[in-house]
Amino acid sequence: MSAFTLTGAEGIMKTFVAFVVFTSFCSFVLAAEESCFNDVVRACKTTNKMSQFPIACSAKYGGIEADQEYLQKYVNHHFIRSFEYLLMSTHYANYEKNRLGFEKLFRDLSDDTWDDAIELIQYITKRGGEMNFNLISEDIRSEELNGNNFELYELQSIAKAMDIEKKLATEAFQIHEDVCRKNDKFYDPEISHHMEEEFMPKHRDTIRKLAGYTTDLSNLLKGPDSSLALFFFDEYLLKQ
Known part of the structure; x- marks a missing residue:
């Protein structure tokens, strides 16, 4: 019974670690590739006008x-x-x-x-x-x-x-x-x-x-x- 409980705890821990790693990775990708989205979200969260923030929404990509x-x-x-x-x-x-x-x-x-x-x-x-x-x-x-x-x-x-x-x-x-x-x-x-x-x-x-x-x-x-x-x-x- 104790062995079963230990195995279940290990499984939960592994799942939690995997979730944290995946979440961190997704946040990194979003920060790197969705600068336009991130800039808009950042501007909308403030009480200042959006025009005061440089929003990186451009058609540029590649080289x-x-x-x-x-x-x-x-x-x-x-x-x-x-x-x-x-x-x-x-x-x-x-x-x-x-x-x-x-x-x-x-x-x-x-x-x-x-x-x-x-x-x-x-x-x-x-x-x-x-x-x-x-x-x-x-x-x-x-x-x-x-x-x-x-x-x-x-x-x-x-x-x-x-x-x-x-x-x-x-x-x-x-x-x-x-x-x-x-x-x-x-x-x-x-x-x-x-x-x-x-x-x-x-x-x-x-x-x-x-x-x-x-x-x-x-x-x-x-x-x-x-x-x-x-x-x-x-x-x-x-x-x-």
Whole structure:
């Protein structure tokens, strides 16, 4: 009888210890993961106004806090490239050049790049981040300081556009690499998925298209009448 009682007491003690440990663990998890809930509860328990307390209810999670600087730079680079394409477009829209096909090509590239920047701003804000329009990488800042020439011949302008697209594509790869680091601060598979879905296929298709234009136009210019070849190629671009 005494043995039975001792065994029952041990069982009750073990149950109690397990309950205490489980309760402590749950409290730790709630404190670590539900800061928004905890802040609201803390504010509601006081007689002061809730506005006096910093409530950590934000859409941020994962690595967006550390990774948003990469995305902000990428947005700004898109805006810069969009204006560069626009300058290239206006060069062919004047009465001297009058290359409406080339003008359309670069204006479309400008619009697409601008739209991609706006889309990425929307994505950053969905993830709880904010936009900083002052962040620019040093290589692009150096380009801007040294000046760029956008009044180029037809073949040169297409080649320059392809180089711009490759730089944007390479930067997308770099962002993907940064956010895939096995590090609690940077790791964010949702951002990498967004880059894969929204940016990489577009860059791939645009680079392939511009590479084809470069090859076709360079072959046409080897013919007996380069002026006529440029005319027909411009007409072809106008219909795209």
